[in-house]
Amino acid sequence: MIKDRFGRQVDILRISVTQECNLKCPYCHREGEMDKGALMSPEEIAKIVSACARAGIKKVKITGGEPLIRKDIAEIIAQIADIQGIEDISMTTNGVLLSGMARELKIAGLKRINIGCDSYTSSILEKTADNIKPGIVAAKETGLETIKLNMVVLKDVNSDEIFKMIEFSKKYGAILQLIELIETKDSKVFFTEHYYSLKDIEKELASKADTVETRSMHNRRRYHFSGAVVEVVRPNRHDFCANCRTLRVTSDGKIKPCLMRNDNLLDVVCGIREGICDEELEKLILMGIEKREPYVR
Numbered sequence: 001m002i003k004d005r006f007g008r009q010v011d012i013l014r015i016s017v018t019q020e021c022n023l024k025c026p027y028c029h030r031e032g033e034m035d036k037g038a039l040m041s042p043e044e045i046a047k048i049v050s051a052c053a054r055a056g057i058k059k060v061k062i063t064g065g066e067p068l069i070r071k072d073i074a075e076i077i078a079q080i081a082d083i084q085g086i087e088d089i090s091m092t093t094n095g096v097l098l099s100g101m102a103r104e105l106k107i108a109g110l111k112r113i114n115i116g117c118d119s120y121t122s123s124i125l126e127k128t129a130d131n132i133k134p135g136i137v138a139a140k141e142t143g144l145e146t147i148k149l150n151m152v153v154l155k156d157v158n159s160d161e162i163f164k165m166i167e168f169s170k171k172y173g174a175i176l177q178l179i180e181l182i183e184t185k186d187s188k189v190f191f192t193e194h195y196y197s198l199k200d201i202e203k204e205l206a207s208k209a210d211t212v213e214t215r216s217m218h219n220r221r222r223y224h225f226s227g228a229v230v231e232v233v234r235p236n237r238h239d240f241c242a243n244c245r246t247l248r249v250t251s252d253g254k255i256k257p258c259l260m261r262n263d264n265l266l267d268v269v270c271g272i273r274e275g276i277c278d279e280e281l282e283k284l285i286l287m288g289i290e291k292r293e294p295y296v297r
């Protein structure tokens with residue numbers, strides 16, 4: 001097990017495979033990516049994941065942009081699935097292209113999926129129940145182990161739909177993940193207008209819950225009641241960073257120690273392109289882990 005300088009276990013790699021997306025969500029943090037360099041190939045991604053696995057990473061989350069617009073996404077998953085030490089591969093997707101691809105992804109080695117679903121019917125948000133239903137059904141039919149629906153909760157947009165979305169998720173056997181809005185550099189006005197604290201909702205969920213789990217990742221609470229499962233992600237909570245276990249890699253091959261910062265990136269793919277050996281690559285990964293610092297302390 002590897003820990004960073006702040007004693008935080010680092011066992012999750014969140015790897016972006018593209019910055020391109022087929023939707024335009026008004027709140028999107030784009031995984032904190034600012035520059036757009038050349039994309040990594042499946043082989044380069046696999047080399048980075050292998051070095052991370054040797055350093056102690058066990059779980060990989062694939063993100064973007066929209067991962068499913070990469071034509072070689074199944075190949076990327078298959079190469080990661082072959083790496084010794086990687087126990088879990090999951091993906092976050094907007095779900096639009098999922099119905100035609102779920103089977104191929106599962107066969108390649110995908111275990112779990114997060115599908116964006118911000119609203120039941122909103123006209124402003126594109127990730128709606130209607131748009132993603134076929135993707136959820138296909139994910140269920142292929143037997144993916146866990147399906148989570150990601151709902152970024154926004155004041156005056158979808159904050160009144162939380163309980164409707166809980167019912168919807170329950171009906172489809174999915175966990176609803178309620179996510180508090182994160183402020184980005186380009187979204188200060190949007191954040192001021194639409195930030196919605198999930199503190200009161202958590203109190204309400206706690207009062208209804210049969211059981212409450214606390215997950216080690218970000219100290220997230222998971223509420224179980226009447227057949228529904230709801231997880232709450234509150235990046236604005238004081239202890240969020242203290243419980244972060246994730247190292248990030250940008251779509252152009254840079255280690256990104258924190259979603260919120262771009263002043264401490266470490267280019268690893270350029271090393272691969274220059275032909276560095278496995279040991280040197282692993283050293284770079286360890287240097288990236290060394291750069292991790294809680295953004296909020």
Ligand code: SAM
Nearest residue numbers: 027028029064065066092093094116150181182
């Ligand atoms: N296109 C994919 C998708 O829609 O899931 C993957 C990329 S998207 C950046 C990954 C997740 O980040 C989304 O599901 C959304 O829940 C979350 N997200 C994006 N911007 C956010 C923000 N400003 N605050 C909180 N969560 C955000």
